[in-house]
Structure formats: C-alpha cells, structure tokens
Amino acid sequence: MQxxxxxxxxxxxxxxxxxxxxxxxxxxxxxxLRISMSTTAVAMPPYTPVFDWTGGWESIRASLSQLSxxxxxxxxxxPLYFNAYISSLLIALVSTALTLLVAYPMAYGMAKAPTTxxxxxxxxxxxxxxxxxxxxVYAWIGILxxxxxxxxxxxxxxxxxxxxxxxxxxxxxxxGIVYCYLPFMVLPLYSALEKMDHSLTEAALDLGxxxxxxxxxxxxxxxLPGVIAGCLLVFIPAVGEFVIPDLLGGSETLMIGRTLWNExxxxxxxxxxxxxxxxxxxxxxxxxxxxxxAQARAERAEREGR
Amino acid sequence: MKSLGIFRRSFAPWADPNAKPFxxxxxxxxxxxxxxxxxxxxxxxxxxxxxxxxGGSGCGKSTLLRMLAGFEQPTxxxxxxDGQSLAGIxxxxxxxxxxxxSYALFPHMTVEKNIAFGLKQDGMPKTEIAxxxxxxxxxxxxxxxxxxxPHQLSGGQRQRVALARSLAKRPKVLLLDEPLGALDKKLRxxxxxxxMDLQYELGLTFVVVTHDQEEAMTMSDRIAVMSQGxxxxxxxxxxxxxxxxxxxxxxxxxxxxxxxGRVALENGHSVLKTExxxxxxxxxxxxxxxxxxxxxxxxxxxxxxxxxxxxxxxxAVRGEIWDIAYFGDxxxxxxxxxxxxIVKASSLNATRGVEDPFGYDEQIWVSFEPQAGVVLKG
Amino acid sequence: MVRxxxxxxxxxxxxxxxxxxxxxxxxxxxxxxxxxxxxxxGFSTKWYGTLLTNQALLDxxxxxxxxxxxxxxxxxxxxxxxxxxxxxxxxxxxxxxxxGMIYAPLVMPEVITGLSMLLLFVAIGIDRGFWTVTLAHTTxxxxxxxxxxxxxxxxxDRSIEExxxxxxxxxxxxxxxxxxPIILPAVLSGWVLAFTLSLDDLVIASFTSGPxxxxxxxxxxxxxxxxxxxxxxxxxxxxxGVVACGTLIAALATRRRELQRQKxxxxxxxxxxxxxxxxxPAAAGG
Numbered sequence: 001m002q003x004x005x006x007x008x009x010x011x012x013x014x015x016x017x018x019x020x021x022x023x024x025x026x027x028x029x030x031x032x033l034r035i036s037m038s039t040t041a042v043a044m045p046p047y048t049p050v051f052d053w054t055g056g057w058e059s060i061r062a063s064l065s066q067l068s069x070x071x072x073x074x075x076x077x078x079p080l081y082f083n084a085y086i087s088s089l090l091i092a093l094v095s096t097a098l099t100l101l102v103a104y105p106m107a108y109g110m111a112k113a114p115t116t117x118x119x120x121x122x123x124x125x126x127x128x129x130x131x132x133x134x135x136x137v138y139a140w141i142g143i144l145x146x147x148x149x150x151x152x153x154x155x156x157x158x159x160x161x162x163x164x165x166x167x168x169x170x171x172x173x174x175x176g177i178v179y180c181y182l183p184f185m186v187l188p189l190y191s192a193l194e195k196m197d198h199s200l201t202e203a204a205l206d207l208g209x210x211x212x213x214x215x216x217x218x219x220x221x222x223x224l225p226g227v228i229a230g231c232l233l234v235f236i237p238a239v240g241e242f243v244i245p246d247l248l249g250g251s252e253t254l255m256i257g258r259t260l261w262n263e264x265x266x267x268x269x270x271x272x273x274x275x276x277x278x279x280x281x282x283x284x285x286x287x288x289x290x291x292x293x294a295q296a297r298a299e300r301a302e303r304e305g306r
Numbered sequence: 307m308k309s310l311g312i313f314r315r316s317f318a319p320w321a322d323p324n325a326k327p328f329x330x331x332x333x334x335x336x337x338x339x340x341x342x343x344x345x346x347x348x349x350x351x352x353x354x355x356x357x358x359x360x361g362g363s364g365c366g367k368s369t370l371l372r373m374l375a376g377f378e379q380p381t382x383x384x385x386x387x388d389g390q391s392l393a394g395i396x397x398x399x400x401x402x403x404x405x406x407x408s409y410a411l412f413p414h415m416t417v418e419k420n421i422a423f424g425l426k427q428d429g430m431p432k433t434e435i436a437x438x439x440x441x442x443x444x445x446x447x448x449x450x451x452x453x454x455x456p457h458q459l460s461g462g463q464r465q466r467v468a469l470a471r472s473l474a475k476r477p478k479v480l481l482l483d484e485p486l487g488a489l490d491k492k493l494r495x496x497x498x499x500x501x502m503d504l505q506y507e508l509g510l511t512f513v514v515v516t517h518d519q520e521e522a523m524t525m526s527d528r529i530a531v532m533s534q535g536x537x538x539x540x541x542x543x544x545x546x547x548x549x550x551x552x553x554x555x556x557x558x559x560x561x562x563x564x565x566x567g568r569v570a571l572e573n574g575h576s577v578l579k580t581e582x583x584x585x586x587x588x589x590x591x592x593x594x595x596x597x598x599x600x601x602x603x604x605x606x607x608x609x610x611x612x613x614x615x616x617x618x619x620x621x622a623v624r625g626e627i628w629d630i631a632y633f634g635d636x637x638x639x640x641x642x643x644x645x646x647x648i649v650k651a652s653s654l655n656a657t658r659g660v661e662d663p664f665g666y667d668e669q670i671w672v673s674f675e676p677q678a679g680v681v682l683k684g
Numbered sequence: 685m686v687r688x689x690x691x692x693x694x695x696x697x698x699x700x701x702x703x704x705x706x707x708x709x710x711x712x713x714x715x716x717x718x719x720x721x722x723x724x725x726g727f728s729t730k731w732y733g734t735l736l737t738n739q740a741l742l743d744x745x746x747x748x749x750x751x752x753x754x755x756x757x758x759x760x761x762x763x764x765x766x767x768x769x770x771x772x773x774x775x776x777x778x779x780x781x782x783x784g785m786i787y788a789p790l791v792m793p794e795v796i797t798g799l800s801m802l803l804l805f806v807a808i809g810i811d812r813g814f815w816t817v818t819l820a821h822t823t824x825x826x827x828x829x830x831x832x833x834x835x836x837x838x839x840x841d842r843s844i845e846e847x848x849x850x851x852x853x854x855x856x857x858x859x860x861x862x863x864x865p866i867i868l869p870a871v872l873s874g875w876v877l878a879f880t881l882s883l884d885d886l887v888i889a890s891f892t893s894g895p896x897x898x899x900x901x902x903x904x905x906x907x908x909x910x911x912x913x914x915x916x917x918x919x920x921x922x923x924x925g926v927v928a929c930g931t932l933i934a935a936l937a938t939r940r941r942e943l944q945r946q947k948x949x950x951x952x953x954x955x956x957x958x959x960x961x962x963x964x965p966a967a968a969g970g
Contacts, residue, residue, distance in 0.1 A: 006396070006855045014776055017766035017826065021785040024823040028800030031807050102702070105695030112692045121696070123935060128703050130927045132884045134901050134908070135920040139706035142713065142912050149709060182703060233791065240793020242887050247908060257795045261887075264799060274803070277796045284793070292787050377846055397849040410847035414865045423861075424851030458948040475851065 029281075036274035037067040047271050071275035081276065084254040085283065091170060091245075091255060092238035095177035099185045099234050100227065102178055107189035107226075111196070122190065129183045137176055137247050144172050144248070168250035176244040181237070185230035192226025193219070225294070232291040236284055256280050311544025317527060318542075319352040326389070328353040328511055329374065329479060334383035336369050336535075343369040345535035346383070356505050356512045358522035361532035361558075367515045370532075371481050374513065375404045388478065398427070403477035407484040409468035411456040417443070417467050418452040424475045442470040445504070462493050469501075473508070480505075482514040486521060498524050519559050523547070531555050547603075553682050556601040561638075563607065563649045565600045565679070569593060575676075581645055586621045587676035599682045606678035607651035609639050609664065614673045622673035625649070627666055639664065641672050707924060714917035731918040741919065744903040747814065748883055751899060755821035756879035762822065763829025763878070764871055768859075770830070771837040789827040797824055798891030805892065812894030820892040821882040828881060829874035836870030876934070880927070 038047040075081045110121045128136065143149045144167040151163040166172050196219065204214035242257035249255070256276065264273040319325040327350035336344040344366040351357045359367040372378045373385060376397035385392045392400065403424070412420050421442050425435045443449045446466035456464055465488070472480055485501065486494045502525050505512045516522050522529050523543040530540045531554075539551045550556035553564070567580040569592045576592045577585040578600055586600060608614075614622045628648055629640035638652045651672055664670065714732075718725040735741060766786055769776070789797060801820045805812055844866070848858040864871070886901040893899065900919075907916055 009856055010773060013765050014769040014773060014782075017762045017769065017830070018778070018782055020762055020823070020826070021766075021782070024801070024804065024819065025785050025789065026781075028804040031803045032796075032800045035803060102699065105691070106699035109692035109694075109696040109699075112689070113696070123931075124700060125703070127928075127931055128707065130880055130931055131707065131924050132901065132920070134884070134886055134904055135710070135923060136706065138904075138908050138912070138916065138920065139710040141908070142917075143706055143709065145912075179702070179706070182699075186699075236791040237793060240795055242793075242795050243905075257793055260795050260799065264891075270803070273799065277799050280793065281796060284791075288788060288791055291791055292784060295787055296783075375846075375850055377849075397846070398852045398854055402850075404847070404850045406843045406847055408841055408843050410841060410843040412844060412848070412862055412866075423848065423853070427852035427857065455948075457945060458952050460952050463952075471847075471851070 103185035111193035172248035188229040358526035759826035766830040767833035794887035825878035
C-alpha cells in the first residue's frame with residue numbers, strides 16, 4: 001500500500017516535468033518540421049496543408065502527401081540563405097576565438113588569486129550576467145558610434161584624426177558577442193583551472209620546464225575540458241544570435257537569426273522561416289550533442305568523485 | 307580440549323540448539339546488474355547479540371546491512387525479523403534503525419530536533435517526545451548541546467547525536483555502518499567501550515558493519531568474516547583468531563605464519579614435511595600424504611639462543627634474524643629459515659631492560675608447540 | 685605557494701574594466717542634461733522624471749513583472765521536479781530524451797525556441813498574449829532551474845534522506861521535511877535566475893506575445909532601434925540598480941551565513957581539542 005503510494009509519487013515527479021517539456025518543447029519542434037514542408041498561403045495560419053483531424057485517416061493521408069521538400073531546395077538554391085549560414089558560422093567562430101583570448105588570462109588570473117578574494121571575483125564575473133542582455137548591447141551603441149565615447153577618447157589622445165567606423169560593422173558584432181558571452185567562457189575555464197593542483201606546475205618546473213613550457217605542456221592541456229565547455233557555450237548561441245547583429249551590425253551583415261526573424265515578421269513566410277530554423281538546428285546538432293556529452297561526463301565525474 | 311581465549315563468555319545463545327534466531331537470512335542473494343554483492347548467504351543473529359560483519363570493501367557487508375534496513379531488496383532469498391518476513395516492507399515501516407557511516411545528521415535541524423525526528427514521524431505526543439529526547443541526550447552526555455546545529459559539533463559529538471537519534475525510537479535492532487570510522491584513533495577506542503556498555507544496558511541487538519578487525523574483535527559477541535558476498539566464518543572473536551576455518555580468515559585477521567607441506571608419520575605422530583625438509587609436529591592426527599597448511603600466529607613462536615631440549619616434541623629450527631620491528635609493547639623478529647622462507651616471531655617486551663638483546667644477522671632458534679598451530683585444510 | 689604575478693593582476697583588471705566600463709558609462713550618461721547622449725553638458729535627473737509620465741513604458745514594466753513572477757514560480761516547481769527525477773531516479777524509460785530536453789534549451793538559439801512556441805500556440809489555437817508569454821518563459825526557464833537544483837542534489841549526501849526514511853518518514857514526508865529545506869537555497873537561486881531570465885528576454889517574448897502584452901524589453905528594443913536616448917539610459921540605470929541591490933543583499937546574506945558557519949566550526953573544533961585534554965565541563969555553553 002505504502003509502496004503503491006511511493007510508486008505513484010515517483011511517476012508524478014517524473015511525468016509532470018516530462019509531459020510539460022514534451023508538450024512545450026518537443027512537439028513545437030515537430031510542428032516546425034512539418035510546417036517547413038508546407039507551402040505558403042494567404043490565410044491564417046499562412047500555410048497549407050493544415051491537418052484536418054476531423055476528416056479522419058484519409059484526410060490526414062491526403063495532407064501528408066502534400067508535404068514537400070520544396071522549401072529546402074529553395075533555401076539551397078538561394079545564395080542569400082547560404083551566405084547567411086556561412087557568415088553566421090564564421091562570425092560565431094571568430095567571436096568564440098576572441099572570447100577565449102580575453103577570457104583565458106582572466107580566468108587564469110582569478111584561479112591564481114588569493115583564495116580569500118576568489119569568491120568575490122567569481123561574483124563580479126557573474127554580476128553583469130544578471131543585468132539585461134539588451135542593456136548591455138545597448139551600452140555599446142553609445143560607445144562605438146562615430147561620435148561615441150570610444151572615438152572621442154581616441155581623438156582626444158590624438159591617436160586618430162578621423163572617427164573610426166566600428167558600429168554597424170562585423171567588429172561591433174565581435175565586440176558585442178565577446179562582451180555578452182564573456183562570463184560563459186570565464187566560468188568553465190576558471191573552474192577547470194582552479195581545481196588544478198598547483199604542485200603539477202611545480203613538478204613541471206622541477207623537472208626542467210620553463211614557466212612558459214610548463215603552461216603549454218601541463219596547465220593548458222589540463223584545462224581543455226573547460227576550454228571546450230566554454231567555447232561550446234559561446235559558439236552555439238552566437239550562431240543563432242539575433243539582438244547583437246540587429247543592434248550593432250550593419251544592414252549588410254547577414255546572420256541567420258536575424259534572417260529568420262525578418263523572414264517571419266517581415267515577409268510572414270512561415271514555411272520558409274521554419275525551414276531556416278530546421279537547417280540552423282541541424283547545423284547546431286553536432287555542437288549541442290558535444291555539449292550534452294560534456295555535461296554528462298562532468299555529471300558522472302562529479303558522482304564518482306563523491 | 308582447552309578453551310580458546312583467556313576469558314569465559316556467559317552469553318552464547320548460538321551454542322544452544324533450542325534458541326530461536328532473532329534475525330535470519332535465508333539463502334539471500336543480491337545482484338546489481340552483473341555484479342553479485344551478496345551470494346546465497348544464510349546467517350542467524352540472536353536477540354541481544356552484538357554482531358559484527360567484517361570484511362574488506364566490496365565484500366557485501368554494507369549491502370547486507372542495507373537489505374536489513376530496507377534500502378535494498380534481496381534478489382532472492384528471505385530475511386526474517388522475529389519470525390516475520392521483511393519482504394516488501396519499506397524502510398519507514400521496519401522496527402530497525404540505522405546509524406549511518408556519515409552520521410547523516412539533518413544539517414538544518416538542532417540536535418534536539420534531530421533526535422526527535424523519528425518520534426515525530428510516529429506521532430508521539432509532544433510531552434513524551436521532550437521526555438524521550440532529554441533521556442537520550444543524557445544517555446549520550448550531550449544535555450548542554452541540545453540547541454546546537456550539527457555543524458557546531460565536533461566529530462565525536464556528531465557521532466553521539468547520530469547514536470541518540472537512532473536509539474530514540476527504541477528499535478528492536480540497531481544497525482551501525484562503520485560507527486567509529488570517522489573518529490580518530492584515541493576517541494575510537496573510548497567509544498568502543500561506550501557502545502558495548504550501552505548495548506548491554508539497553509539490552510538491544512546490534513549489527514555492526516566494519517572493516518576494522520580490532521574494532522570487531524573488541525566489541526562483538528560474534529563476527530561474520532565476509533568475502534565476495536559470502537560468509538566465510540561466523541564465530542566468536544577468539545575462535546576466529548585461534549581457530550580460523552580457512553586460509554582467508556587466518557590471513558585476514560592478525561598476522562600469521564603459513565607453513566605448507568605434506569602430512570607424514572614420524573614416531574607415531576602426524577607431522578608436516580615442509581619445503582625446508584623439516585618436520586613440523588601437527589596438533590591432530592591426519593591421513594598421510596595429504597597436502598595441508600599449518601597456520602601459526604607470531605606470538606606462538608619462541609625465539610631463543612639455546613637449542614630447545616631434546617624430546618620436548620617441539621618444532622625447532624635454526625634461522626637468522628633478518629629484520630627487527632620494534633613496536634614498544636612488543637618486538638617482531640623476522641627470521642630467515644635455511645630454505646629462505648621468512649617467519650615472524652613476536653615477543654612481549656615484558657621487562658624494561660634486557661641483559662643481552664638479539665641483534666641483526668644473529669643465528670637463533672625458533673620453536674613452537676604442536677598445539678600452537680591450526681591446520682587449514684581449505 | 686601561489687604567486688599572483690603582475691600579469692595575472694593586469695589581465696584581471698583589464699577583464700573587469702571591459703565588463704564594467706560600458707555599464708558605468710551608461711549609468712553616468714543617464715544623468716546627462718543634454719539630449720545628445722554622448723556630450724556631457726551637466727548633471728540632471730530630468731530623464732527619470734519623464735519616465736514616470738511614459739504610460740506605455742509603465743504598462744510594459746507591469747506586464748514584465750507579472751510574467752516574471754508567475755513564470756519564475758511555475759518554472760521553479762517544474763524545474764525542481766525535473767531535477768529530482770534526473771538525480772533520484774537513475775533509470776526510467778526515456779531518461780535520455782528527458783535529459784536532452786533539459787539541456788537543449790540552455791544553448792538553443794532563442795529564435796528557434798520562440799518560433800517553435802509560437803507555431804505551437806497557433807496550431808492549438810490559443811490567442812497570443814500575456815498567458816502565452818508566461819507559458820513560453822516557464823518552459824525555457826525551468827531548464828535553468830533544473831540544472832541549478834540538480835547540481836545541489838548531486839552534492840547532497842543521499843544517506844540523509846535514507847536516515848529520514850529509516851526513522852519512519854515516508855518518501856513524501858522525507859522530501860518536505862529533509863530534502864526541500866536542505867536544497868532550498870538552490871531552489872531560491874533557481875527562482876531568482878528564472879525571474880531574471882524572464883525579465884531579460886526579448887526574442888521569445890516577441891514571438892509569443894500578442895497585442896496588449898508588450899514586455900519591457902520589447903518596448904526598450906523598439907525605442908533603441910530608433911537611436912540612443914537619455915530616457916533609455918535612465919530605464920536601464922533603474923533596472924541595473926534593482927539587480928545590483930538584489931545581488932548585493934543576497935551576497936551579503938550568504939557571506940554572513942558562511943562566516944557564522946566558519947566561526948561555529950572553528951569553535952567546535954577548538955572545543956573538541958580542549959575536551960581531549962580536559963574532561964568535558966558539566967555545563968558547557970549551549
């Protein structure tokens with residue numbers, strides 16, 4: 001009797017969040033997949049076929065037979081989309097590399113900081129994350145624009161005579177991504193570096209490595225799990241980023257998140273934007289699986305470490 | 307036959323064929339996937355007994371305890387408590403309580419609340435709970451710590467709280483998982499005796515899991531030595547030490563010299579022909595030609611300069627002192643026999659000064675009585 | 685000995701300057717008198733005054749607050765349940781899919797999540813508005829809650845729960861009397877995280893909201909697209925101030941608790957050292 005109750009409890013504990021995610025996360029994706037194989041229509045909702053459940057099996061079969069891959073062939077044939085995907089990947093790649101360059105020395109310095117101030121430093125890294133993403137992107141507009149603070153500063157130092165054009169270029173996007181995603185890179189790096197036994201470096205030095213060799217041969221390889229986790233955490237969302245390219249990038253900058261948004265809100269072409277989303281997801285499947293794998297490994301390590 | 311050990315036990319229900327066991331494992335097997343943690347094990351524990359499950363890590367002792375507590379279900383077999391099967395009874399309906407290795411104190415509750423937790427679950431009236439908690443606090447001498455939280459206590463105090471909490475419901479059986487494992491050596495020794503006194507006063511049945519043989523030997527009435535999910539021997543500490551039933555038990559508990567060879571007959575006595583080519587007298591007559599091992603504890607070996615007298619029916623062989631380990635209370639000599647085999651002989655440092663002590667490389671005699679060894683057939 | 689070199693200090697200083705300078709500048713220029721955001725003409729708080737008369741903005745703030753409170757609370761319950769299933773039930777059918785659905789939204793581009801939610805609402809015929817935004821936010825924030833709570837459950841000594849059951853508490857009683865009080869800090873920080881994410885979200889809200897349910901980020905976004913204005917600086921400053929105060933209070937509270945805990949532990953240790961020398965005093969301070 002008691003066992004029956006605990007079995008029911010167990011089932012509820014699992015089923016409630018499971019059911020929620022199935023309905024609000026997985027099913028929506030299936031819908032996206034289906035709509036991406038429909039054709040545009042001037043109606044509400046603006047696509048056909050719409051499944052007619054009332055018509056029974058026959059009508060479902062009929063609507064199934066209307067599904068087509070036309071939208072995908074159209075995507076493949078249109079250089080606009082192809083370029084948008086490529087440039088999204090490139091921008092995300094460059095930004096991830098830049099973020100790593102900024103974050104690594106910072107995380108390394110934090111891991112080497114006196115233990116008493118480390119928690120404060122970690123909090124200071126997380127703190128900007130709590131302020132709105134939009135605000136942080138917005139703050140850079142005022143700094144980067146031609147008459148902005150950065151140019152004023154450089155002009156007053158006499159380093160430049162003409163304002164630099166940074167806003168509405170890819171450089172602004174890089175800066176925005178590095179800035180917004182920096183905590184996601186610093187934290188995994190820091191936790192990998194902080195766990196590292198300091199005597200490992202000492203052992204390397206004792207065995208005749210110079211400090212720089214010791215870093216490249218011991219410290220850096222051991223921090224690789226942190227590097228990978230951080231890079232994935234920056235790269236994946238950066239590929240589909242919308243706000244940063246929209247506010248900081250130029251009108252000619254193509255990023256797929258923005259293209260999708262425009263296709264959907266501007267052209268109201270739901271089937272094509274669904275197809276864009278499906279392809280974007282396919283591009284990200286490998287990095288997402290890598291990320292999940294890393295998560296699962298970390299989880300297992302944590303369990304076994306106990 | 308002489309009694310094993312130097313004191314008499316008055317409590318020995320296991321020797322009484324009419325006594326009914328209180329806890330009984332019948333052909334219990336527990337598998338986790340491919341791994342067999344407990345392998346077709348049968349075991350009886352009697353009421354008021356202090357019973358120890360002793361073995362290395364992964365031998366199944368903790369699994370056995372957790373099956374008794376109800377956290378694991380046997381794959382097959384049956385466990386009964388006071389004649390009733392425990393199958394299907396969840397942990398929170400069993401009349402046993404457990405003291406956890408990590409103590410598992412509720413970090414968000416005071417000492418008092420921790421002890422009262424089990425009583426509240428039973429819906430005991432408030433005044434009675436307060437009374438019982440006060441009683442338990444007194445029992446473990448923590449009256450002045452009632453309002454503290456676990457993190458405000460030292461390791462020894464936490465251990466007492468855990469004990470008080472598991473005793474508060476007056477369980478029929480108390481299960482203790484490495485109860486002294488987290489304490490330092492001095493405190494552990496003190497606490498051993500406190501636990502024994504407590505068990506005797508309260509008249510409870512204790513089942514304790516430990517990997518520490520000294521702890522098991524000191525505290526328990528009987529010990530079950532376990533290995534790879536099986537019970538190898540169940541006996542009193544003295545029997546386990548002086549009459550191990552197998553090589554495993556002999557080697558697991560204490561130090562031992564193992565002599566191997568074939569049984570032969572010399573002058574009407576059974577002897578063991580070792581690889582040294584020497585004859586070792588055996589404590590019992592055995593069939594000729596049989597391969598056996600004789601286990602002799604180091605303290606049963608005697609080291610002397612002079613050869614032992616002729617015809618004393620002693621095993622005596624010359625050897626060379628190879629290593630000396632000084633422990634304060636005793637000294638262990640590692641003696642190299644002519645065959646190259648090294649035996650250990652320990653001698654008690656019963657006096658403060660010694661006239662002419664032994665030195666390294668000295669040629670000496672090692673001897674022991676035939677009754678000193680135990681024949682291991684397994 | 686750990687050596688903190690000049691290079692380490694320099695990289696930290698540079699990093700934090702990079703992180704904080706833009707925000708500091710934004711705050712400073714919200715007090716600028718001039719309408720031109722980048723030219724300092726004098727101190728003024730007038731832009732804050734004009735905010736109070738901007739009804740559209742106040743409405744948006746009210747919507748955002750309600751969405752945040754509701755979705756954070758719902759997602760905390762759902763996320764905690766999800767964390768419990770993942771860490772307490774190591775094997776049930778579809779566990780892989782389940783954990784995939786927990787981790788995927790953490791890195792999923794918001795445009796995809798937003799689009800798919802919208803298409804769901806259209807497919808089942810719900811009018812978009814306040815409730816659809818709340819549902820969407822509950823869904824994506826519950827995964828963050830689940831991850832936060834799960835990491836706490838992972839480091840949790842399981843024998844504490846077993847002890848409770850051993851003492852007669854049913855699984856449900858064990859959860860409410862033992863597990864929940866212990867993981868409560870993680871649950872609360874999960875709630876705060878969910879609330880913040882909800883306040884912050886622009887993309888998913890834009891997809892799933894309808895007329896009359898414009899959130900603050902949507903309102904700010906539509907103004908930002910028109911250019912930098914001191915009013916936006918002022919709103920941002922207020923939002924930053926609220927977040928900074930909240931974080932500061934939370935950090936101070938945690939720190940005080942931690943300090944007290946350390947002090948207690950030291951005291952208990954010192955006491956046990958004394959006790960090994962002397963017999964325990966008859967009535968030591970409680």
